[in-house]
Amino acid sequence: GAFGRGTGPRPQPGPRPAGRAKDPPRTIPLACTLEELFTGVTRKYKLSKTLTDPMGNAMQLEKVLQIEVQAGWRQGTKITFEREGDEAPDRIPADLIFVIEEAEHDRFRRDGSDLVYTHKISLTQALSGCEFEVEHLDGSMVPVVIDYVVSPSTEVKIKGRGMPSKKGPGNLIVKFDIEFPARLKSKEQVAFLRDGPFGL
Known part of the structure; x- marks a missing residue:
């Protein structure tokens, strides 16, 4: 019938036109x-x-x-501009990928969405309490009031004063670097430090 199998050679498809290959992406560091x-x-x-x-x-x-760096972005965040590479008739231009590189800060350390700040205090302040302010990244001043004995492991968590994030801002974590005197003046001071909160 009209739809029976033929016995002659089947026509072979002609060569397909070669598709254009895309150039590999170009990565560009973006220091922030x-x-x-x-x-x-x-x-x-x-x-x-x-x-x-x-x-x-x-x-x-x-x-x-123009690259719009969003508040809260972190190390390794990628921003892609598609097909912005060199152009040629037989090639698809490469994508340009900018990668955030977070510069080290002299006062703060980032831990996820939290900011960690270490404040130096004297032994007297650690024992009797103290008040101070932390200058934040935006220039605002964050007050910190300590009315208890501070040990080397003490941390103060100030909620909502860390880095911005989609889940809400992180926290500001204040740690302490206590300057111990090179020499103690009395046996009572030695006993207090040995048996007290410092556990020396």
Whole structure:
């Protein structure tokens, strides 16, 4: 019948046109301070790319990419600009991937969404209490009141004063670096430190 199997050779499909290959992504580090990652910042990147026409003629194009760094982003966060690499007729331009690099801070250490701050106090302050302020990343002052004996393991958690995050801000963790005197003046001081909260 009309739909029976033929006995002649079957036609072979012709060669398929080769698809354009995409250039591998280009990774660019984007250094940010902890202050910038706390508040968010707009960064601009001047891009120079090569455009090649079908005749093989090349020209340079310069453009500025605007990168909106969001508050709370952390080390390793990636921002992708698709197909912003060099352009050629037989290639798909590469993606540009900016990767956040968090600069080390001189006062704060980041632990997830928490900020850790170490405050130096004297032994007298550790025993009798003290008050001080912590200058935050945005310039605001955070008051800390200590009315109890502080040991080297004491931590003060101030809720909501850490880094921003989608789940809510982290905490500010205040730790203490107690300056012990090189020499104690009396046996009573030695006994207090040995048997008291410091457990020396």
